[in-house]
Amino acid sequence: MAKHEKRVIFTAEEIARQVELLASRISADYAGKEVVLIGVLKGAFIFLADLVRQLTIPIQLDFVRVASYGTGTESSGKIRITTDVELDLQGLDVLIVEDIVDSGLTTAFLKQHLATRKARSVKICTLIDKRERRAVSIPLEYVGLQLEKGFVVGYGLDCNEANRQLPGIYELIL
Ligand code: IMP
Secondary structure, three states, X not given: OOOOEEEEEEOHXXXXXXXXXXXXXXXXXXXXXXXXXXXXXXXXXXXXXXXXXXXXXXXXXXXXXXXXXXXXXXXXXXXXXXXOOOOOOXXXXXXXXXXXXXXXXXXXXXXXXXXXXXXXXXXXXXXXXXXXXXXXXXXXXXXEEEEOOOOEEEOOEOEOOEOOOOOXXXXXXX
């Protein structure tokens, strides 16, 4: 893969501030309840790890893995579950934790999939809301950062599996 130049879009400090704000909103909104956080692998792993450590409500945790972007920066257009949630979600409040919502197709698919598990509620928390290629209208209850366009890496997000470990978020100069 060709090496791309990168420029910082969100520093580690900006991300930490937004994660803290999200955690306090979620803790307030779900006060007195238990919430099941479902991390969407692999991109949400750092965000989820930082978020849960700031929540003040009881949680359960599970993961789902979907294949949507095969390689590179273009969507394959197909979404399928490769690792499914194992917890019984019946009657529970579920929060899907995403790294980034782009077209919205993955999130819409997951929301529908989890609704069939008879959860009491299914809401979305995404670190980044990227609007450029939104194809479906989907309510995003918790958004950390807004991004108009571009392909970003770092803080869990990758391009061909590279750059997940960067503490900040960078735009690739394609
Ligand atoms: P959507 O179905 O188009 O909303 O795509 C959602 C998924 O695409 C995310 O969970 C990411 O895995 C991937 N994705 C979309 N945009 C980016 C990006 O800028 N950087 C890294 N991954 C991205």
